[in-house]
Amino acid sequence: MSRHATRVLPLLLTAVLGLTPQLVQAFAFDTVVGPVVLQHQTAGSPVVWEAPRVTMHLNLGSPPNGAPLANGTTSWDTNAAEALALWNTVVPHFFTFDTTAHNPCDPGDGFNTVGFTPDHCGDGFGDVIAVTRKTYGQQAGRFVVTQADVVLNAQLCWDAYAGPLELCQGTLGYAIDLQRVVLHELGHVLGLEHPDEAGQSVAALMNRYISDLDTLTPDDRLGAAFLYPQPSLAASAASAAPDSRGGGGGGGCTLRPGSDVDPTLGAVLLGLAVVCLWKRPPCSGKPSEGCAALPRVPRIHD
Numbered sequence: 001m002s003r004h005a006t007r008v009l010p011l012l013l014t015a016v017l018g019l020t021p022q023l024v025q026a027f028a029f030d031t032v033v034g035p036v037v038l039q040h041q042t043a044g045s046p047v048v049w050e051a052p053r054v055t056m057h058l059n060l061g062s063p064p065n066g067a068p069l070a071n072g073t074t075s076w077d078t079n080a081a082e083a084l085a086l087w088n089t090v091v092p093h094f095f096t097f098d099t100t101a102h103n104p105c106d107p108g109d110g111f112n113t114v115g116f117t118p119d120h121c122g123d124g125f126g127d128v129i130a131v132t133r134k135t136y137g138q139q140a141g142r143f144v145v146t147q148a149d150v151v152l153n154a155q156l157c158w159d160a161y162a163g164p165l166e167l168c169q170g171t172l173g174y175a176i177d178l179q180r181v182v183l184h185e186l187g188h189v190l191g192l193e194h195p196d197e198a199g200q201s202v203a204a205l206m207n208r209y210i211s212d213l214d215t216l217t218p219d220d221r222l223g224a225a226f227l228y229p230q231p232s233l234a235a236s237a238a239s240a241a242p243d244s245r246g247g248g249g250g251g252g253c254t255l256r257p258g259s260d261v262d263p264t265l266g267a268v269l270l271g272l273a274v275v276c277l278w279k280r281p282p283c284s285g286k287p288s289e290g291c292a293a294l295p296r297v298p299r300i301h302d
């Protein structure tokens, strides 16, 4: 390839992809170009739910021994519901929930389910903490999210608490705060991605690494408000059908062509299962940062 062609190619690709070269905000989201969903984008049209009304089916239950969690609650679902409610303060009435049982590994059942699973739907979790699996479809000529399921790695030490990450009692690992993890994954359900993977440097729960941050930041809120602006909320509220089943969202790090998408979803012309991964930042190795004392924590593979 000539030097001229090499220099021109990125511009051509930008034109072909329909993307503007400048960044328009810090938060990130999915866009679609042809049959491909591009993750961690900061420009272009985001892929969101057709209607901003999504029912999540919380199948997390309660700890088997009945002992209270660190924050005094006794139910995982209660903590997940808190995460849903917090996003609803940004996009009013977006999430509703019930606790009916469904399979979070079925991408075509039309139910958006949150549950613990012993593995990643047949594959190994590895160091993965949680995964959001999204299915996309095409309705009225545009791509939308049609289903989203969240699976939490049941092999980890889970708890519920605010503040800095804490150690899991009796182990060398961290206790994973369920509420902040579900809050992050629900951001993917809304349609947000990792701003740091889009080249941004912002304080955000939606960054790719789990951290001491336990709640939404202004950047997270701006992102959700951008995906679901209030005027469209009003319009959707006036016209949306009462049954929002079939909606869903998620986030991700890798894309898999939708071979496992249920073909009976008539409106779905294209489905993609999106896997989202969340991990702790790598240690720099500097003793001053306490690296030697850091216990091993679950990671997400890139």
Ligand SMILES: [Zn+2]
Binding pocket: 184, 188, 194, 206, 207, 208, 251, 252, 276, 277, 278
């Ligand atoms: Zn994520």
